[in-house]
Amino acid sequence: QTVYLKDYTPFGFTVDEVELTFRLAPSATRVLSKIRFSPNPDAPDRHFFLHGENLKPVSTRIDGAEITPRHVEGGIEMDAPDTPFTFEAEVEIDPAANTALEGLYISGGMYCTQCEAEGFRKITWYPDRPDVMAPFSVRIEGDVPVMLSNGNPGASGPGFAEWHDPWPKPAYLFALVAGDLRNHPDTFTTMSGKTVDLNIWVRPGDEGKCAFGMEALKKSMTWDEKVYGREYDLDLFNIVAVDDFNMGAMENKGLNIFNSSCVLASPETATDANFERIEAIIAHEYFHNWTGNRITCRDWFQLCLKEGLTVFRDSQFIADMRSAPVKRIEDVIALRARQFREDNGPLAHPVRPQSFVEINNFYTATVYEKGAELIGMLKTLVGDAAYARALDLYFTRHDGDAATIEDWLKVFEDATGRDLSQFKRWYDDAGTPRLSVSDDFGDGRYTLTFRQHTPPTPGQSDKAPRVIPIAVGLLGPNGDEVLPTTVLEMTEPEQSFTFDGLTAKPVPSILRGFSAPVILDHASDNATRAFLLAHDTDPFNRWQAGHDLALDCLIAMIRDGAAPDAGYLDALHRLIRDDEQDPAFRALALGLPSQDELAQTLHDHGHTPDPQAIWEALETLKQARAQAFHDTATRLYAQYQVDAPYAPDATQSAARSLANAAMAMLTRLDGGTLAQKQFDSADNMTQQLSALSALISAGRGDDAVRRFHEQWNHDRLVIDKWFSVQIANAPPDKTAETAETLTRHPDFTIRNPNRFRATLGALTMNPAGFHHASGKGYALLADHLIALDPLNPQTTARMCTAFETWRRYDSDRQALIEAELHRILATPNLSGDTTEMITRILG
Ligand code: ARG
Ligand code: ZN
Numbered sequence: 001q002t003v004y005l006k007d008y009t010p011f012g013f014t015v016d017e018v019e020l021t022f023r024l025a026p027s028a029t030r031v032l033s034k035i036r037f038s039p040n041p042d043a044p045d046r047h048f049f050l051h052g053e054n055l056k057p058v059s060t061r062i063d064g065a066e067i068t069p070r071h072v073e074g075g076i077e078m079d080a081p082d083t084p085f086t087f088e089a090e091v092e093i094d095p096a097a098n099t100a101l102e103g104l105y106i107s108g109g110m111y112c113t114q115c116e117a118e119g120f121r122k123i124t125w126y127p128d129r130p131d132v133m134a135p136f137s138v139r140i141e142g143d144v145p146v147m148l149s150n151g152n153p154g155a156s157g158p159g160f161a162e163w164h165d166p167w168p169k170p171a172y173l174f175a176l177v178a179g180d181l182r183n184h185p186d187t188f189t190t191m192s193g194k195t196v197d198l199n200i201w202v203r204p205g206d207e208g209k210c211a212f213g214m215e216a217l218k219k220s221m222t223w224d225e226k227v228y229g230r231e232y233d234l235d236l237f238n239i240v241a242v243d244d245f246n247m248g249a250m251e252n253k254g255l256n257i258f259n260s261s262c263v264l265a266s267p268e269t270a271t272d273a274n275f276e277r278i279e280a281i282i283a284h285e286y287f288h289n290w291t292g293n294r295i296t297c298r299d300w301f302q303l304c305l306k307e308g309l310t311v312f313r314d315s316q317f318i319a320d321m322r323s324a325p326v327k328r329i330e331d332v333i334a335l336r337a338r339q340f341r342e343d344n345g346p347l348a349h350p351v352r353p354q355s356f357v358e359i360n361n362f363y364t365a366t367v368y369e370k371g372a373e374l375i376g377m378l379k380t381l382v383g384d385a386a387y388a389r390a391l392d393l394y395f396t397r398h399d400g401d402a403a404t405i406e407d408w409l410k411v412f413e414d415a416t417g418r419d420l421s422q423f424k425r426w427y428d429d430a431g432t433p434r435l436s437v438s439d440d441f442g443d444g445r446y447t448l449t450f451r452q453h454t455p456p457t458p459g460q461s462d463k464a465p466r467v468i469p470i471a472v473g474l475l476g477p478n479g480d481e482v483l484p485t486t487v488l489e490m491t492e493p494e495q496s497f498t499f500d501g502l503t504a505k506p507v508p509s510i511l512r513g514f515s516a517p518v519i520l521d522h523a524s525d526n527a528t529r530a531f532l533l534a535h536d537t538d539p540f541n542r543w544q545a546g547h548d549l550a551l552d553c554l555i556a557m558i559r560d561g562a563a564p565d566a567g568y569l570d571a572l573h574r575l576i577r578d579d580e581q582d583p584a585f586r587a588l589a590l591g592l593p594s595q596d597e598l599a600q601t602l603h604d605h606g607h608t609p610d611p612q613a614i615w616e617a618l619e620t621l622k623q624a625r626a627q628a629f630h631d632t633a634t635r636l637y638a639q640y641q642v643d644a645p646y647a648p649d650a651t652q653s654a655a656r657s658l659a660n661a662a663m664a665m666l667t668r669l670d671g672g673t674l675a676q677k678q679f680d681s682a683d684n685m686t687q688q689l690s691a692l693s694a695l696i697s698a699g700r701g702d703d704a705v706r707r708f709h710e711q712w713n714h715d716r717l718v719i720d721k722w723f724s725v726q727i728a729n730a731p732p733d734k735t736a737e738t739a740e741t742l743t744r745h746p747d748f749t750i751r752n753p754n755r756f757r758a759t760l761g762a763l764t765m766n767p768a769g770f771h772h773a774s775g776k777g778y779a780l781l782a783d784h785l786i787a788l789d790p791l792n793p794q795t796t797a798r799m800c801t802a803f804e805t806w807r808r809y810d811s812d813r814q815a816l817i818e819a820e821l822h823r824i825l826a827t828p829n830l831s832g833d834t835t836e837m838i839t840r841i842l843g
Pocket of ligand 2: 284288306307310
C-alpha cells in the first residue's frame with residue numbers, strides 16, 4: 001500500500017459541481033450527494049473509482065438510474081458514461097462513534113469535520129484527491145442552533161441552513177460544523193472596499209476568550225494585503241474552536257477549524273507563549289486561503305508547496321508584528337529541536353517525499369519547518385525584489401491550480417532567469433548538511449574555506465552538493481564591522497571565498513540569521529565566542545555565540561567532569577546585567593541547550609549520551625549561574641515586573657520572560673519563597689504558571705498544585721497545563737511515576753488529544769525522565785500508545801516519534817526501547833499509521 005510520486009496520473013473525470021445534503025443525527029447521519037462529472041480530456045484512463053471508507057450505502061444512481069457499484073478496497077467502482085453525467089448517492093455515517101477525529105465527528109456535543117488529508121472519504125463517495133476541484137453547495141438539516149459550511153450563506157430557516165462556496169476546491173477543504181455555538185463577531189473592510197463578516201464560534205462560556213484571536217485575524221488580513229497583495233474572496237470568514245482535534249488547526253475554505261488551544265485565550269488562562277502561538281496559527285490558517293486554497297497541491301507529495309510557504313509567511317508576519325530577531329531565534333531553536341532531530345534519525349525524509357504509506361505521517365517538521373527554510377533560502381538567493389516578482393507571478397499563473405514544486409520553482413526561474421536545478425535538491429534529498437569551515441589570513445587577504453557533507457539517510461546513500469547561501473560578516477579586532485552581511489553562494493563540495501584589503505585578521509560571523517538549515521561546525525575558542533556575543537551586529541549570531549559557549553561548557557562538564565566554565569559565566573553575566581540590551585534577547589541568552597540537543601551533540605562527537613548525566617550537568621550549571629548571578633537576578637526580577645495592565649505584546653512578554661528567568665534562578669537559592677509569593681499574587685497565567693513550575697522544580701509545589709487544580713478545574717485548557725507542568729518539572733526518577741499517577745486521575749482521558757499530549761507528550765519531553773534507566777517511561781508510553789491506537793491512529797502514530805532517537809543511547813536503553821517497539825508492533829489490528837511509524841523507527 002505504498003504510494004509513489006512517480007505513479008501520479010490525473011483522475012479520469014472532472015467534477016463540475018457538488019451538491020451535498022446532510023441530515024444530522026449523532027449515530028446515523030445521512031449524506032446525500034449529487035455530483036456532476038465530465039470525462040477529463042487530459043486523462044488517458046477513464047476508470048471510475050470513488051473513495052469511501054466506513055460508509056453504509058443506502059442508494060447509488062447514475063443519471064437517475066439506480067446502479068450497484070462494485071465495492072473494492074478503499075471505495076467503489078462502476079462503469080461510467082463517456083459523456084457528462086450525474087452521480088447521486090445516499091450513505092449513512094456514525095459521527096458519534098468516530099473517535100479517530102477524521103471525517104465527520106462529534107466533539108463536546110458539536111458536529112465538526114477534519115478532512116485533510118483523506119478524511120472526506122469517510123463522509124461520502126468522492127474522488128478524494130487534491131487535484132479534483134469543484135464548487136460545493138451544501139444543505140444541512142438538523143435540530144441544531146448553528147449550522148455552518150464553506151463559502152457564503154444561502155437560505156436558512158428552522159432546521160436547515162444552506163451554503164454555497166463558489167471557489168472550486170478539493171474535498172480536503174470541505175468543512176461542516178453544527179452545534180450550540182456562540183459567536184464573537186466583527187467585520188473587515190478589504191483593500192477594494194468589500195465588507196467581510198468575521199466570526200469566531202465557540203461553545204457557551206468561551207465567549208470571553210475570542211478577542212485576541214479576532215484581532216490577530218484582522219491583522220493577518222491587513223498584512224496579507226499589504227505584503228503579498230492578497231485580498232480575501234468571500235463575504236464571510238468563520239473560525240470555530242473545537243476541543244477534540246488531532247492537530248493545531250485547519251484552513252477549510254471560509255470555515256477554519258481550530259483546536260481550542262490554538263485560538264482561545266484570556267490573560268488569566270493563557271500564557272504569553274500561548275498568545276504568540278495563537279497569533280501565528282490564526283495567521284497561518286488565514287494565509288492558506290491563497291497559499292493552499294486558491295492555489296492547492298496536485299497530490300500529497302507536494303504538501304510542502306502549501307505548508308512550507310505558509311509557515312514562511314506566518315513567520316514573516318510574526319516578525320513584523322513582534323521582534324524579527326526574537327522570532328528568528330525562536331524558529332531556529334524549534335527547527336533544531338524538531339526537524340534536525342527528525343532529519344538525523346530513522347524517520348528522515350525529503351521535504352518532498354517520493355513515497356508514503358500513510359500521508360498523515362508526513363505532516364512533519366521536515367515538510368513544514370524545513371519547507372519554510374527552503375523558501376527563506378530562495379528569497380536570500382534571489383533577493384527581496386525578485387522574490388516579490390516571483391510570488392506575483394505564482395499567484396497570477398497558478399490561481400485555481402493544483403500545482404507542484406516544479407511549478408513553484410519554474411516561477412522563480414522565469415521571474416529571475418536563474419537555474420534552480422541544484423536548488424531543487426533541497427526538496428528531494430533528506431538529511432541535514434554539515435558545513436565545516438576553516439580560515440586563513442595573510443597580506444590583508446582573508447580566506448574562508450567551506451566543506452559540505454550530508455550523511456546518508458534511509459534510502460538515500462549518496463548526496464550531491466547543494467547550493468547553500470552562507471551569510472557572513474567580518475568584524476575587526478575592536479569589534480567594528482569591516483564587512484557587512486554578504487551572502488556567499490556555495491555550490492561545490494568544497495569552496496573558498498576571499499576578502500581583500502583587510503588591515504588585521506578579522507573575526508568571522510558565519511551563517512548570519514541562520515541563512516541555511518545546516519549544522520555549522522566551526523571550531524572556535526571561548527574568547528572568540530564571547531567577543532561575538534558582545535559585538536556581532538547580527539542578533540541571531542550573537543545569540544548563537546552565547547549558545548555555543550553554553551554548549552561547549554556543558555559538553556566539557558558531561559564528558560570530562562569539568563566545572564562550569566568561568567568564561568561562559570562571565571560573558572553571560574556581562575550581557576544580562578547590561579540594561580542597554582533588549583530584555584527579550586537577554587531572556588533568550590539565558591536559555592540553555594536542551595537535553596535533546598546535548599544528547600545529539602554528544603552522539604555526533606562519538607559519545608554515547610547518558611540522559612541522567614546530561615540532566616545533572618544542566619542542574620549543576622543552573623545552580624552555578626544562580627549563585628554567580630544572584631545580585632543581578634534580584635535586581636532584574638524587581639526591575640522587570642510589569643505594572644501596566646496585562647497585554648500579551650512583545651514588550652511586556654519580554655519583560656516577563658526576563659523576570660521569570662530571574663525568578664527561576666532565585667528559586668534555587670531561596671527554596672521557593674519568591675516563587676510562592678508570585679504564585680499567590682499572580683493575576684495572569686504567565687506569572688502563575690512560571691511560579692508553579694519553579695515551585696515544583698524546587699520540590700515545594702504540593703500546595704500550589706492542589707490550589708491550581710481547585711481554581712481551574714472548570715477549564716480544560718488550563719487543566720492541560722496542570723497535567724504537563726507536573727510531569728515536565730518532575731525529577732528524572734519520579735517522572736514516569738508522576739505521569740502514571742496522573743493517567744489515573746479522574747480528569748485524564750485518552751480520548752482528548754490535548755489531554756493525551758499534556759500527559760504522555762509531557763513525559764516524552766522530559767528526556768531524563770522518559771529515558772530513565774528503569775525503562776518505566778518507555779513502558780508507560782507504549783501502554784498508552786497501544787490503548788490509543790484503536791481509537792485514534794493519527795495521534796498515536798505522531799507520538800511514536802518519541803522513540804525516533806533510540807539508536808543514540810546505550811545498549812541497555814536500546815534493548816528496552818526495541819522491546820517496546822516490538823510489543824507495539826505485535827498488537828493485533830494495529831493501525832496502518834502506527835505500523836508505518838514503528839516499522840520506520842525500527843529501520
Ligand atoms: N493543513 C493544516 C495546517 O497546517 C494541518 C492539517 C494536518 N492534517 C493532518 N492530517 N495531520 O494548517
Ligand atoms: Zn498549514
